[in-house]
Amino acid sequence: MPKVPLWDLPELPQNQLPLHLQLQKTRVSCNNDAPTNTENVTYSGAYAALGVDNSLRLDEFRNNFKVKVIKLNEEDMEFDLIGIDASIANAFRRILISELPTMAIEKVLVANSSSVVQDEVLAHRLGLIPIKVDPRLFDYMSENDVPNEKNSIVFKLHVKCERKSGERLTVYSHDLEWLPSGSEYVLPTENSSESKPKTYTSFTSSQVSLPEFANNPITVTPGIIISKLAPGQEIELEAHAVKGVGKTHAKWSPVATAWYRMLPEVVLLQDIEDEDAQKLVNKCPVNVFDIEDMGKGVKRATVARPRACTLCRECIREPGWEEKVALRRVKDHFIFTIESTGALPPEVLFTEAVKILEDKCESVITELS
Amino acid sequence: MSKMEHGSYKDQSASTFSLAEDHTLANALRFTLNQDPRVSVCGYSIPHPSEARVNIRVQTTGDPAKEVLKDSCQDLMMICQHVRSTFDQAVADFKNNNGSESE
Ligand code: SF4
Numbered sequence: 001m002p003k004v005p006l007w008d009l010p011e012l013p014q015n016q017l018p019l020h021l022q023l024q025k026t027r028v029s030c031n032n033d034a035p036t037n038t039e040n041v042t043y044s045g046a047y048a049a050l051g052v053d054n055s056l057r058l059d060e061f062r063n064n065f066k067v068k069v070i071k072l073n074e075e076d077m078e079f080d081l082i083g084i085d086a087s088i089a090n091a092f093r094r095i096l097i098s099e100l101p102t103m104a105i106e107k108v109l110v111a112n113s114s115s116v117v118q119d120e121v122l123a124h125r126l127g128l129i130p131i132k133v134d135p136r137l138f139d140y141m142s143e144n145d146v147p148n149e150k151n152s153i154v155f156k157l158h159v160k161c162e163r164k165s166g167e168r169l170t171v172y173s174h175d176l177e178w179l180p181s182g183s184e185y186v187l188p189t190e191n192s193s194e195s196k197p198k199t200y201t202s203f204t205s206s207q208v209s210l211p212e213f214a215n216n217p218i219t220v221t222p223g224i225i226i227s228k229l230a231p232g233q234e235i236e237l238e239a240h241a242v243k244g245v246g247k248t249h250a251k252w253s254p255v256a257t258a259w260y261r262m263l264p265e266v267v268l269l270q271d272i273e274d275e276d277a278q279k280l281v282n283k284c285p286v287n288v289f290d291i292e293d294m295g296k297g298v299k300r301a302t303v304a305r306p307r308a309c310t311l312c313r314e315c316i317r318e319p320g321w322e323e324k325v326a327l328r329r330v331k332d333h334f335i336f337t338i339e340s341t342g343a344l345p346p347e348v349l350f351t352e353a354v355k356i357l358e359d360k361c362e363s364v365i366t367e368l369s
Numbered sequence: 370m371s372k373m374e375h376g377s378y379k380d381q382s383a384s385t386f387s388l389a390e391d392h393t394l395a396n397a398l399r400f401t402l403n404q405d406p407r408v409s410v411c412g413y414s415i416p417h418p419s420e421a422r423v424n425i426r427v428q429t430t431g432d433p434a435k436e437v438l439k440d441s442c443q444d445l446m447m448i449c450q451h452v453r454s455t456f457d458q459a460v461a462d463f464k465n466n467n468g469s470e471s472e
Contacts, residue, residue, distance in 0.1 A: 042403040056404030058447055067456045069463035079459065081452075087400040088448060094393040347460045351453055358449045360394045361442040368374070368386075368439050 017052055027265065030327040032316050040086060040331060070335075077346035080263070081334040088357075089260055089334045095353040096258040098246040101135045102343045103153055104128075105251075107240040109185055109200060114234050115171075117227045126157075126239050127251045129173045130221045130341035135254075137212050141242045147182070147201040149210070153218055153241040154179040154201060161229035169229040174222035176239065180207035183238055201240070221342050254349055256339040263333035264309035267326040268301060277301035280325070283315045307335075374435060384434035386425045391415070395423040401441040401448075407432045 017025065024037045041047075044055035064083040071078040081089055108123040117125070131153065141151040155176040161169035182203035189198060207213050227235065246253030266288055272280055273294075280301045281289045290304035309327070316322045338346040376384030388394070395413040402411040402425075410428040427434040 040400075042400050044404050044406045044408070053406075054404070055406045056401060056444060058444065058451075061448060062451050065451060065455060067452075067459035069459050072460065072463055072467075079456075084448075084452070085400050087396045088445070088452075091393045091397040092452075094391075099393070347456075350456060354449050354453045354456070357394070357397070358446050358453075360390065361446040361449070364388065364390075364394070364398075365439050365442045365446075368435055 015052060017047060017050065021047070021050075026331055028262065028329040028331060030311055030313060030329065032313060032322050035329075042085070042087075072347060074345055075340050075342065077338045077340075077350070079336050081260075081336055083332055084334070085332065086334075089336070091357055092350070092353050093258050093260060093336075095356050096255050096338060096349060097253055099356055100254045100349060100352055101140075101243050101245050102252050102254045102341070103131045103133055103135050103138060103241045103243055104249075105131070105155070105239040105241045106244070107242075109183070109238040109240070110236075111185070111238070112234055112236040114232075115227045115229050116233075122227060122235070122237075125226055126176075127249070129176070129224055129226075130343060131218065131241055132220060132342050133218045134212075135243055135343060137210075138243045140244075147203075147240060147242075149182065149203045149205060149207050151242060152182070152201055152203075153207075154182050155220070155239045155241070156184065156237075157226075157239065158236045159229065160234040161231050163231045166231055168231075171226045171229060171235060172222065173220050173224035173226060175226070176220055178218045179238075180213065180217075183240070185238055200238070254341055254343050255346075256341050258336075258338045258349075260334040260336040262329040262331060263335060264306050264311060265328040265330055266303045266306045266309055267328065268303060268324065269326055270324050272301040272324055274299055276324075280315060284309075285312065285314065286310055288315075376434065381433040381435070382431050383428040384426075384438075386427065386435075386438060388423055388425065389421050390423050391421060392423075395425060397445055398425060398438070398441055401444045402427060402438065405437060405441055405444075407437050 016022070023029075025041050028038050029036045041054065044053070046054045048054075061083065066080070066082040068080040068082070069077070070080065105123075105126045108119075108126055110119050110122070113119055113122060115122070133153065138153075139151045141147065145151060147154075156179050157171075157176050159169065159171050159175055161167075182201035183199040185200050186197045187200060207218070229235065244252040277289075277291050277299050281287075281291055286305075286308045288303060288305050288309045290302050291299050292302045294300050311327060311329070313327065315325050316327060336350075338349060340346045340349055344352070373387040374384050375387065392415070395415075399411060399413055402408050407429050408427060409430050411426060413423050413425045415423050425438070427438050429437050
């Protein structure tokens with residue numbers, strides 16, 4: 001190597017990290033043996049010696065942060081969160097799963113159940129049925145509250161398999177019938193002289209009279225099998241739904257799943273041509289690579305669909321390939337997927353989750369003041 | 370006893386805050402705290418998994434730890450607000466575009 005005088009060296013970039021540190025800070029490297037640089041450098045003074053400020057600047061965050069919606073329908077949603085730290089993206093995910101309220105069946109009053117499904121199993125199955133109602137319209141029921149039209153939803157299930165039909169009867173979730181006026185079962189009392197018998201709920205008015213439900217009866221997700229009845233068997237019960245969160249029991253979780261993955265980045269470190277290019281294309285099970293015709297019979301591999309990469313590492317498994325292909329993940333780019341159970345559309349779930357994190361911050365601030 | 374501060378009256382630059390929260394808030398706060406140039410050390414621990422409690426340790430270069438923690442909460446809140454408005458905008462754009470495509 002020829003000697004170069006110090007003053008002839010190219011200047012180090014000012015106020016930005018040298019490339020190799022930038023790579024370590026922003027990418028996870030997925031090597032053959034193990035991923036490296038998995039940690040996030042969050043300390044504000046981490047690069048102070050290089051004259052680089054690593055602290056949070058809100059205006060910079062505002063300029064760089066992006067959201068891209070990829071897919072959206074009533075049930076699923078996929079979107080990209082770009083330019084945010086994993087700790088915050090993870091907070092959103094955790095809140096979505098365990099802290100957003102929904103309504104779910106909590107109490108089951110079984111009047112008659114001669115099916116083979118035991119009562120407690122039946123009650124558990126009923127609890128897991130998603131109820132299609134906006135939980136924001138209801139209050140939580142605390143220990144001393146009585147069930148009323150603002151905190152409970154009552155369903156009735158009465159199915160019987162007739163003996164003469166001879167066939168088995170399948171009981172579905174849509175056999176549940178909404179009782180807008182509350183329970184129909186009368187509480188056992190000593191003095192039966194009261195004019196109006198008390199039931200298991202104390203609705204002061206029918207839920208149908210509330211504007212939200214007037215033309216919009218409360219239903220559950222249809223088509224879920226609850227039980228099967230043989231001829232002569234019968235189920236008669238009432239199911240009372242209340243508001244709760246997924247932390248208490250997964251039946252209250254508003255998402256079937258909420259998850260994210262970091263954006264994969266596949267980089268070809270050298271030109272991969274002809275036979276090797278074809279080999280590479282054949283290696284990848286999800287078709288990340290394509291072949292480009294460079295003219296004069298030269299074929300070169302290109303990375304066409306990096307997003308599809310599952311990081312199976314097949315393309316770098318054989319000796320020698322790790323030097324040709326680099327597999328990385330972008331640390332601040334999250335491909336977020338939300339699958340709603342049906343109570344609220346996924347985009348509303350996400351905004352509600354963000355609001356909950358805001359509320360948490362606010363309550364800490366007020367309590368410390 | 371939902372929130373507590375353990376520290377010294379004489380030196381307010383180091384304190385442990387005990388909150389009735391979990392990783393959700395604590396980890397996000399650790400990020401915003403670490404990003405604050407006034408913080409020299411911070412971290413959190415959950416003493417027992419079945420108790421909803423997290424201890425957040427904040428040591429600063431001189432400012433009262435309580436104020437720095439409050440500012441970090443404020444930062445996190447601003448981040449959330451920006452995430453929410455950006456997200457709402459992106460969803461609205463997506464709905465508009467897809468509506469016009471199908472027409
Ligand atoms: S890691 Fe697997 S999925 Fe990704 S590019 Fe290589 S072979 Fe394809």
